[in-house]
Amino acid sequence: MTDQEPLVEINTNQVYQIPDTSINVPVINVTNESSSIPTEVTTRSNAVPKLLYLDGLRGILCLIVVFSHCLLMGKTTHDESFSIFYRPWMHHSPLRLLVSGEFAVAGFFVLSGCVLVRRYFEHFDDNSILFSSLIRRFPRLFIPSTIALLFYFSILHFRPFYGFNICHEIGEGSVNAEKIHIGYVLLNTFGQYFWMPALYTIQWTMQIEFIGSIVIYLLAFLITRSFIYRYRILSYVFLILILPIVWLATHGSVPRAVQYIQPFIFGLLLSDLDASGYLNFYHSIKLHWSILINLILILSTIYFGSYPVFNTDVVDGKRTLWSPFGWMFGWFWISFGGFCLILLSILSKKFQYFLSTKIIHFLGKISFGIYLIHYLILCIIDTSFVQWTAPHIGRDLAVILGLIIFALPIIFLLSYGFYLFVDVPAVQNADWLYFIICNRCLKLTKRPRTIKRHVWIILLILFFISIIISSIPSLQVNQRCDNDSWKNRTLNISIYNHLLM
Template identity: 25%
Template sequence: MVTTPSQQPSGRIQSLDGLRGVAALVVLLHHWLLIAEPLLEGTVSWAVISQSPVKLLTAGNEAVLVFFVLSGLVVVLPVFKENFSWMGFLSARVVRLYGPVIASLALSAILILLAPRDPSRMPPGSWMAETHADSVSAGSFLAQASLVPRQYPLNNPLWSLHWELLYSIVLPLATALALLVRRHALAAVIVCCALSVVGRLFEQSELLYFPVFVIGTIMAARMPDLLAWVERPRPRWFMPLFTLVSVLMLIGSWLARPIFPSGTDLNHLLWAFAAPGAAGIVLVALAWGPAIRLFETRPIQWLGKISFSLYLVHVPVLATLAFAFGSEAWGLVGLLGIPLSLLVAWGFYEAVEARMHKAARRVHRAVAARARRRAGEVAP
């Protein structure tokens, strides 16, 4: 019997919401591990955590690639509905992105002011010492709130929202491209993967990340075909094998580090294969019964519901605790910070994100209605 993903009346695919929630949790664990890295690196524990399949639980950068594929897929799906309005869509997208981002930066600024940070308490050269702000100015706040810079000392994860914003700007062009190549989708996805590999090898972020979004957009353009593929009977071994290959591609650069150390060209090449691995994981969430059932469970669906909020608030929470207790207390930081991040994310969702969703829907309706009226006025 084939298990197919459930869809909400709005058209949202529940298993993909669940996958987003798991990816957000993985990013949370990844950043906690970065706090512990200076004290664990070189130990047997570190080797087990970072160079074995356990790495899947803390593969934060790879989880962001999953987010990018999901964004390219889920954000574009409404484009193919009747009466779609680009003006309404893009206006609502601005509200959905900037409202929570600005609120998360305000939270971070408040925490920095309430709990002053002493960089000397962090190991030199560590993630905590090098990438976290210890003070707040109006200029830095406004610059980071714009999502224009590539570095975000007030709230590190916002670097990925910079790319989300840029892709939103080129989304009409990317959608047109996806429709143009939809009959040759597999070849187009292979080209995207190749471009992402080139971007990784030559450290060109645009080439690395944009093709990952485009993969998701091509999947959106072929969604009816993908859902039909999901329902086809397949050998029992196919999806477990497909899942294993996708996971190995996603974290292969970590598993291979004993042979190809970090920083080598071969390790970069293996990391570049995380892009097709991320796309494969998204397909697993659509097509493999055990994964669908896992992602549609209530706890995972709850994680999916608060995933964006969790992504935005967890680093300010973890960083505040790390500066308060010191990085040597990384265990205590995790014991307190992980559940506290989930709790704060829940409150942030209710107080900020859910309200921004409502505001975005109102903006969408108003802008779309005005665009239709203007179109009617200029029509011959």
């Protein structure tokens, strides 16, 4: 979801450019002529250097997640279904895509499935690529998520300044905030990847990312074996249809492992198609055909990306845009929408340049920080600014002002700091871990980049500050979800204004 694995790109600055063409240079394996797996190096003259557009795509998906969580802002009880960002007309239109957090998460998973094994599919005779990625994967996710979890716990669970708002979800709705202690939090930093529910609500995706990555590495290794490779299309068809098959066999009771692995499979297929050169035809077809393909992919992304995963997401499921498909295979459809979006970004040169602009790429660069921090900031702004101003200017206006004036600027600023002092060191630590483990056996010649001393100091300071704050006992005050005080204030002000008129 949030991973930014390095991708191999061929420097074409000194190569004569042939527009709209691709050069496939077959490499003959002299030592093993009987090998049935061809190895090829593909140079695409229209490729954007360093694949910046994939980072930009992460930034767009992160903004969708942010707006989806804005639905919680301004809510006074768990019974409220709508806010300024979620009206019934949005439920029943493609505009639902703008606040469809489940589609953004599915897009992250498709993107991870595509990026994680891209290098391996380009050089699948080198198993060390998979081994290297497997070792780097856990610290890459663990270090940033641990810092974010500790700050979430210290600010939102043990904050003596303005109390606790139980309108906001806690631990996937299964954790009692009043019984949490620092020992449980420290255990959850590791346990949430394997057997524990995530304490920090949005970090439920970390377990899916980690386990899904291991499954994708294993599948990529098996698919590239000579006895499977020639029949791999059948394997992809089976893996893609496994969710609908299980859905029908279990009458809609699909295990989480099956539905969440679906987007990774779409990403795996996309990575294989791109690395094998099957998508190169797009650059040699006529203009009107390429426009038609782009239009189909855009409409498919909008339609299936806004597809309600659960029937409860829409007030009345009848006579809606998605009625012809019923409510079956929810994660299958949004995964397919993510597949169409990433396929469009790979094929369309104009879309690549849009995603590679400085602003969009900056959002992609800090996307992991945005994902891990935004929920904290939204909850704080909601329990302070929105709560204080809503009785005077109205809930919807308070939410909009709180989002534009405070939430988004603070999220972007803190996410950039998070990128510099947490995210980048996490990548460097993952590189060093791989170097330390594999230096002797693989005889690595290139040492990772040295981590600067001040970065280490800041990382340790952040860790210890969050631990110290987390030990402060909580004061459960001003729990506006437990009573109707906010509603009563709003009602009294309305009556008072009416009497004045």
